[in-house]
Amino acid sequence: MTQSPDAQRPSPTPIRVDAEVLENHRDAGGNHCLTLEIPGWPGAEPGQFAMLKPGGPEESDRTDPLLPRPMAIYRGHAxxxxxxxxxxDFLLKVAGRGTRLLAGARPGEFIHLVGPLGGSFAPIARGSRALLVGGGTGIASLYExxxxxxxxxxxxxxxxxxxxxxxxxxDAFEALGVNFRVTTEDGSRGLAGRVTDxxxxxxxxxxxPTTLYACGPTPMxxxxxxxxxxxxxxxxxxxxxxxxxxxxxCLGCAVPVRSGGFSLIxxxxxxxxAEDVVWEGLP
Ligand SMILES: Cc1cc2nc3c(=O)[nH]c(=O)nc-3n(C[C@H](O)[C@H](O)[C@H](O)COP(=O)(O)OP(=O)(O)OC[C@H]3O[C@@H](n4cnc5c(N)ncnc54)[C@H](O)[C@@H]3O)c2cc1C
Ligand code: FES
Structure with missing residues (x-):
């Protein structure tokens, strides 16, 4: 059984490919915008992700990192x-070894990519109201x-x-012309407090008709x-x-769901x- 939202659009068939790094810009706070050139990219739907691992055709036996890392597709869904x-484009924050290696990839180097993967957000209905709440690295999933x-x-x-x-x-969200607000816990930009205040x-x-869409840390x-x-x-x-x-x-991504048992995210x-997830069962 799937717990994904109704009315999802069909997902493009994923590809496995070596993608060249075009740009890798660093912002403050350990954030990077990584731009890849992906041959044969089938496109993606909002909310889908890709598995990324540094190393290209000459490094197929590379073991550092051993496993790829999931990253939301930020821009470039066509x-x-x-x-x-x-x-x-991918927006990434350095968390540990895998993201540090991705953040250090230089233009001309390659990233092994599998994607797009997973399901998508159900589209925002015409004439309706949508409130999108993003925290931390979850912001990337909401842009498209x-x-x-x-x-x-x-x-x-x-x-x-x-x-x-x-x-x-x-800046990219602001340029969309949507009703846009920022909150920071220390008050250094926008309203002081939590994004859910x-x-x-x-x-x-x-x-x-209104729908709330959220992506970010589990407590948020x-x-x-x-x-x-x-x-x-x-x-x-x-x-x-x-x-x-x-x-x-690998079954490593299982989450408990209200219908019983676990779902592989x-x-x-x-x-x-949101009502399908057993929130008390998540770390
Ligand atoms: C569907 C999906 C989409 C994602 N999209 C993005 C994105 O667009 N940009 C981005 O920067 N990150 C994103 N992430 C999170 C990213 O995959 C992890 O931060 C990354 O895998 C950590 O790898 P690492 O080797 O750098 O850190 P590790 O050495 O594996 O871990 C370092 C620290 O980060 C914590 N950590 C590991 N994985 C996660 C996670 N999934 N969430 C929160 N904390 C974690 C660990 O507990 C540890 O404290 C996404 C994750 C998923 C599942
Ligand atoms: S990540 Fe391996 S089963 Fe989901």
């Missing part, structure tokens, strides 16, 4: 023109959803971080799920559990209806 390659939704719906985006320099992609009031005051998404349940608003979340394989073999997720 498929490559026939026979060509597409530019695809906001960009597409902004064409026919009322879209509000709230991005949160501990401090201003930890914020990822805020004031969310309940904002949702309760919303008129017409759990808070979003609880608020949405209290005010009776539909909520979709994109989980960011640790993954080893990305395609349903790399296959049935990473996007779920």
């Amino acid at each position: 498929p490559a023109q026939s026979g060509g390659a597409a530019r695809v 959803l906001a960009a597409r939704g902004a064409k026919g719906a009322e879209v509000e985006v709230i991005l949160g971080a501990r401090r201003a320099e930890d914020l990822m992609g805020s 004031g969310l309940e009031d904002a949702l309760a005051a919303a008129e017409g 998404m759990r808070a979003c799920a609880e608020i949405a349940a209290r005010v009776g608003v539909a909520c979709q979340v994109s989980l960011e559990n640790t993954m080893a394989c990305g395609f349903g073999v 790399c296959r049935a997720g990473p996007v779920y209806r």
Whole structure:
């Protein structure tokens, strides 16, 4: 059984490819925007991800890192023109060895990529209202959803971080022309506090069909799920559990679900209806 949201669009068939690094920009706070040139890129839907591992055709036996790392597809969801390659952006934050190696990849080097993987957010319905809440590295998953939704719906985006320099992609969201706010826990940019502060009031005051979309640290998404349940608003979340394989073999990404048992977020997720997740069972 799948716990993914209804009305997801069909996912493009994933490819396995060596992608050349075109750019790798560093921001403050250990954030990087990695741009890859991906031959034969089939395109992606908002919320999908790819497994990335440094090393190209000459390094197929490379063991550092042993396993690829999951990264949300940030920008570049259109498929490559026939026979060509597409530019695809990833926003990454250095967390440990794997992301440090990705952050250190230079233009001209290669990254082994498998993707796009997983399911997507259900599209924002025309004429509806959507509130997108992103925290930490979860921000990357929401950009394309906001960009597409902004064409026919009322879209509000709230991005949160501990401090201003930890914020990822805020200029790009701002340029979309959506209703946009930032919160930082230390007050160094935007409103001081958590990204979920004031969310309940904002949702309760919303008129017409409204959906809450959330991606970020588990406690943030759990808070979003609880608020949405209290005010009776539909909520979709994109989980960011640790993954080893990305395609349903290692069972390392299992999450407990209300229907019983576990769901593999790399296959049935990473996007779920918030009420389908057993939040108390997540680390
Ligand atoms: C579907 C999905 C999409 C993701 N998208 C992005 C993205 O767009 N940008 C981005 O920077 N990161 C993203 N992540 C998280 C990223 O994959 C992890 O930060 C990365 O795998 C850590 O690898 P590492 O070797 O650098 O760190 P490790 O050495 O493996 O771990 C270092 C520290 O990070 C923690 N950590 C490891 N994995 C995760 C995780 N999944 N979530 C939170 N903490 C973790 C560990 O507990 C440890 O404390 C995503 C994860 C998933 C599952
Ligand atoms: S990451 Fe291996 S089963 Fe999901």
